Amino acid sequence: MSVLIPAAIVIGTVVGMELVAYLAHRYLMHGIGWGWHKSHHEETEGWWERNDLYAVVFAVLSLGLMWLDPGHTGLFWLGVGMATYGALYFVAHDGLVHRRWPFHWVPRRGYMQRLYQAHRLHHAVEGKDGCVSFGFLYAPPVRVLKQRLQENRVKGAATDPAPEASLPDGR
Template structure:
């Protein structure tokens, strides 16, 4: 397996995972597996949620692909790398930045990350199985990017000019 092929498979898998996560979230987690995902939509005092089982499922799939992937010699090893990379980004963006489950990354002033946070907050406006919107993680609807830009411009205009 060439390095370019391995990189291409990893990148394609990472990109596909955004679609897969959206699909699974909208049609499976808010569908037949709501009994697991519901824990993510309600406030609770526990540090772990039933919804965290999805991390274990995808981690297990990724690990199986690593173990059987001949240490990078088989194409599916690199699929496992793509799944693991997406899961890592998902953890830091969704659990750490958006939900603050670990308190080392404070809210960002980055326009894209603020837009992503707004979209996710829209998703959580409902605590029920139905009526949610914005099921993806990394793809952000242009309307939220525009809102984040507008907020940043308002904040900038309202800030006192300390350069004088």
């Protein structure tokens, strides 16, 4: 198998996983799976939160695909793509946005700032209803998210912001 085919499978899987993650976050985690995800929207103590079980499930699926395909004919590379997405998620979401690492950096411009702000706006409401921005590696423009958040508040779908969800510099 040419190196281009595995690379295409991995890259395609990473892109596809953003759609899977968006749908899972929007409809599963903020729906029937709220029991696990709720811990992510609340103050928790320690390094573990129940929401981390979602990462464990996806890691088991990824490793399972790799294990099922020892000849590296296709499923293996799908699993590698899922693992790559998981690593990117870990860096961007857990590290950058939620500061679950020992160092802190708040981006001041560009893509990383938009990603950071979008996820902070996701946490700008209490509870599971009225949230915006469900992707992890893609974020709509912040002005669009703020407008949607305001519309959700007017409709009564969103409650007052959680204090920890404010953006740096009041943005």
